[in-house]
Amino acid sequence: MRNKGVSEEELFSFLIARKQEDKDHQHILSSMCTLPHPVAIRAHSLFMETNLGDPGLFPGTASLEQLLIRRLGTLFHHPGACGYATTGGTESNIQALRIAKATSDISSPNVVIPESAHFSFKKACDMTGLEMRGVPLDNNFRADPDLFLEAIDSNTCCMVGIAGTTEYGMVDPIRDLAALARDHGIFFHVDAAFGGMVLPFLDGAPEFDFAIPGVQSIAVDPHKMGMSTIPAGCLLLRNEKDLCSLSVDTPYLTVKQEFTLSGTRPGGSVAGALAVLEYLGYEGMAAVVRGCMGNTRRLIEGMESFGIPRVVTPDVNVATFKAVTIPDPWQVSFTRNGHLRIICMPHVHAGMIEAFLQDIGEHYAETVDSFS
Numbered sequence: 001m002r003n004k005g006v007s008e009e010e011l012f013s014f015l016i017a018r019k020q021e022d023k024d025h026q027h028i029l030s031s032m033c034t035l036p037h038p039v040a041i042r043a044h045s046l047f048m049e050t051n052l053g054d055p056g057l058f059p060g061t062a063s064l065e066q067l068l069i070r071r072l073g074t075l076f077h078h079p080g081a082c083g084y085a086t087t088g089g090t091e092s093n094i095q096a097l098r099i100a101k102a103t104s105d106i107s108s109p110n111v112v113i114p115e116s117a118h119f120s121f122k123k124a125c126d127m128t129g130l131e132m133r134g135v136p137l138d139n140n141f142r143a144d145p146d147l148f149l150e151a152i153d154s155n156t157c158c159m160v161g162i163a164g165t166t167e168y169g170m171v172d173p174i175r176d177l178a179a180l181a182r183d184h185g186i187f188f189h190v191d192a193a194f195g196g197m198v199l200p201f202l203d204g205a206p207e208f209d210f211a212i213p214g215v216q217s218i219a220v221d222p223h224k225m226g227m228s229t230i231p232a233g234c235l236l237l238r239n240e241k242d243l244c245s246l247s248v249d250t251p252y253l254t255v256k257q258e259f260t261l262s263g264t265r266p267g268g269s270v271a272g273a274l275a276v277l278e279y280l281g282y283e284g285m286a287a288v289v290r291g292c293m294g295n296t297r298r299l300i301e302g303m304e305s306f307g308i309p310r311v312v313t314p315d316v317n318v319a320t321f322k323a324v325t326i327p328d329p330w331q332v333s334f335t336r337n338g339h340l341r342i343i344c345m346p347h348v349h350a351g352m353i354e355a356f357l358q359d360i361g362e363h364y365a366e367t368v369d370s371f372s
């Protein structure tokens, strides 16, 4: 490091210059994160120094985490759900698989997941030593319960369903998968990292939560559609004993046991996540989600009017299209099948969709033949 420090002015002009190299949210269509809500930023700054890894020192902050879990449990039809705030979907999924393994007595256990599962399950299997069995999807990019039935066996300790897939925004048939898991005594985890903050606010949305018997745990990320600051995920469990299966002794802390993966844990983003829910309430969140879904539909309609067909009609605000090249400076992504993927997050407002469609229209104006 430097022998002598720099002045604050020099330091911040350096930091600001680096920040200016980052992409502008005005053109980011590829991200499942968004600009944090102003109340999340304010709440985060208020709790900047708090550490939920030693909750006895920060009982007020710890009570916010419990309230966040209670709010989400209630939203997911199980007010008594237990859980904790993770760093995001990856940690929640890792912990769910650790729980499934810890609560089973199978010697060579496997986990059966849809092929649409986020790559965090690869990490989770690597860390837990679980054999990962990927199951092909149906024609609508959803998990196929019949193929799940073929894939499970007496060594299966866990099944996973996705509520809002990363690439195509689909919700798996959670009730059917949960029934299958229940019939075979298998732990069933729902990855609702993205959809968990969308589906409860949509009329007629597919079911995915604790209202379904057999759903044992749910991952949901406030730092995605919850508009919190990063990092903010949550893992919710139907039964407290499952979470306690991960407890380790922490002799010199203010609590004597912990079940979390991280030790030191941020209170700031937890306060941020709760702040958004409290400030917007159900109606405010529903308005944001309605806006994002409306923009998704408008994007699909606009793209199809240029002859660029959707791949599938999504259950949440992730739109996918036949692959086309995209003009600068738009930031888009492509699925593993090569489909163009656009996520209509809260920062992607209606004006941005129109500007994008206009650019696409101009970009293809001269090549209409090859394009359609």
Ligand code: 0PR
Binding pocket: 030, 031, 032, 033, 087, 088, 089, 090, 091, 093, 118, 120, 162, 164, 165, 166, 191, 192, 193, 194, 221, 233
């Ligand atoms: N489960 C699902 C269904 C997800 O979509 C994701 C992340 C995860 C779990 C893992 O969550 P964390 O990344 O919070 O651990 N989905 C996004 C993705 O991989 C994450 C993301 C967000 C990537 C913003 C890029 C980005 O700019 O696409």
